[in-house]
Amino acid sequence: MTHPTSARGPLDDLYATILARKDADPASSWTAQLLAKGPEKCAEKFGEEAIEAIIEAIKDDKAALTSEAADVLYHLLVMLAARDVTLTDVLDELTRRQSQSGVAEKASR
Numbered sequence: 109m110t111h112p113t114s115a116r117g118p119l120d121d122l123y124a125t126i127l128a129r130k131d132a133d134p135a136s137s138w139t140a141q142l143l144a145k146g147p148e149k150c151a152e153k154f155g156e157e158a159i160e161a162i163i164e165a166i167k168d169d170k171a172a173l174t175s176e177a178a179d180v181l182y183h184l185l186v187m188l189a190a191r192d193v194t195l196t197d198v199l200d201e202l203t204r205r206q207s208q209s210g211v212a213e214k215a216s217r
């Protein structure tokens with residue numbers, strides 16, 4: 109499925125960079141090093157970053173939450189790449205849900 113908002117954005121560019129790091133020398137890049145440790149380690153790092161974001165959200169520190177949210181998005185993409193799930197797969201799932209909720213809205217009118 110082609111995503112309707114297919115204009116490339118920073119997340120697409122970051123995901124493409126992360127994918128390219130799957131074949132890179134681990135010594136050359138933090139991302140390549142993390143991917144070389146395997147999908148379980150990538151998932152663990154995602155969990156750690158999510159918890160750090162939760163802490164900043166509870167503290168209501170907007171600057172720190174913004175920074176942690178960027179870490180969460182980066183580590184989400186690394187975890188997806190480690191398991192060969194594409195960003196397009198995830199966006200398509202969101203689009204499918206939006207169109208389903210549109211059907212539900214129309215049905216309730």
Ligand SMILES: N=c1c2ncn([C@@H]3O[C@H](COP(=O)(O)OP(=O)(O)OP(=O)(O)O)[C@@H](O)[C@H]3O)c2ncn1[C@@H]1O[C@H](COP(=O)(O)O)[C@@H](O)[C@H]1O
Pocket residue numbers: 122125126129136137138139140178179182
């Ligand atoms: N967006 C990011 C990004 N966000 C966070 N990080 C790294 O993720 C790491 C995780 O932070 P931690 O505080 O947990 O790091 P740490 O304590 O050193 O790690 P551990 O000891 O816990 O394993 C840090 O080293 C950050 O530099 C990122 N590393 C890379 N990118 C982007 O990924 C792309 C590829 O970068 P390279 O990894 O340099 O190839 C580039 O576009 C980068 O901008």
